[in-house]
Amino acid sequence: MNASRRRAQVLLGTLVDITVQAPAELAEAALEQAFRRVAEVQAAMSFHDTASDLRRIARASAGEVLGVAPDTHAVLALALQLEAGSGGAFNPCCAAALVERGLLPRPEGASPGPAASLAEGIALLAGSRLRLRRPAWIDLGGIAKGHAVDVAVEALRAAGVEAGTVNAGGDLRTFGPQALTVQVRDPRRPGLIQPLAKISDLACATSAWLLDRPERRATHLVGAAEDVEDNPPMSVTVFAPRCALADALTKVVWLRGTHAAPLLREHQAQAFLWRERGEPQVI
Structure with a gap:
């Protein structure tokens, strides 16, 4: 009989939280293998690890x-x-x-x-x-974290799990028939959590800074377009088929804004932006 089972481990510099719908005898082995794959990605692609x-x-x-x-x-x-x-x-x-x-x-x-x-x-x-x-x-911090989520999902599916969610500090992917409501903190009103969408068999990732932490404004971004516009995004959430894509595309949308639309379409992705001023925007 299927039941919900949830496990979490500290990996990738965050809490990796995995929930599965599966029989007990299958779930534990599947969860172990999923966390093993995340640890392998961390070992291979951590810039902090001298052996990576x-x-x-x-x-x-x-x-x-x-x-x-x-x-x-x-x-x-x-x-x-x-x-x-x-x-x-x-x-x-x-x-x-x-x-x-x-x-x-x-x-x-x-x-x-x-x-x-x-x-x-x-x-x-x-x-x-x-x-x-x-x-x-x-x-490869963000895209590697997204890849870790993707390979964890692959490991769960290979073990026979039909439905579940892998969440690595906001890099999230769900699979199976159940719908998951994605909620994101409103960066202009940090006490308010906003529901963005219900998803199934989809991934998403969010990159954000808070209005009360202006010193963190885009410090994680480096690119050919690194001069941030006058009304820059405060929060970017991208929905995509794979989590590695979703995470990487948040950086592109942050820097390119609406000019990222063709690349989003190419990868069957969609973005939601909060800017410092004005209404939220969907690309």
Whole structure:
């Protein structure tokens, strides 16, 4: 008999919360495998972990060929696609700027003169390998977190779970017939939670700052369009088929605004924005 079972673990710098609808004998093994996959993504793509693929890439020199985890290779492939499609608004080669802002640790032994874009820094090869075109300090924090949610869902489905939700600090994906109401804090009135949509078999991610924390305004964004407009977003939520897409596209929408509409359509995604002034907007 199916019943709701919920487990949570601290991973990816947040609380990863998984709920499944499944028989007890199936649910526990499925949950264990889902959390194992999230931990594997964390180990491969954490810029804080000196043994991660990203830190090994940061220490590598131009011309070196490195083997990376299949998860890392898959996320880098998607990141290259989104970097090109967004005209550089999505910029994974941003770790050097984030290090200077004190948001990431300075990698010991890293090669100097890191690439300004992912395409400038790496070329993907077959067999989960890549070649360094020039030194590359890569941050995949958000898109990797979304990918972790996606692979957790895949693990649950592979184990026979027919319905559930994986939530990693606001990067969320639900599968199965049940509808989930997505609620987001109104950044202009932080005490108010607003329902945005009911979703099923869909993912979403939110990037936001609060009006009473202006010092955090867009500090996580680095891109070709990093000069934020006069009436910038305070909160961006993207709905997409995969959580990795949803998370990455929040950054593109933040920087490109309505100009991100073609890229959203290409990936069957939709965005909801709150700006400092004016009414909420759907793209």
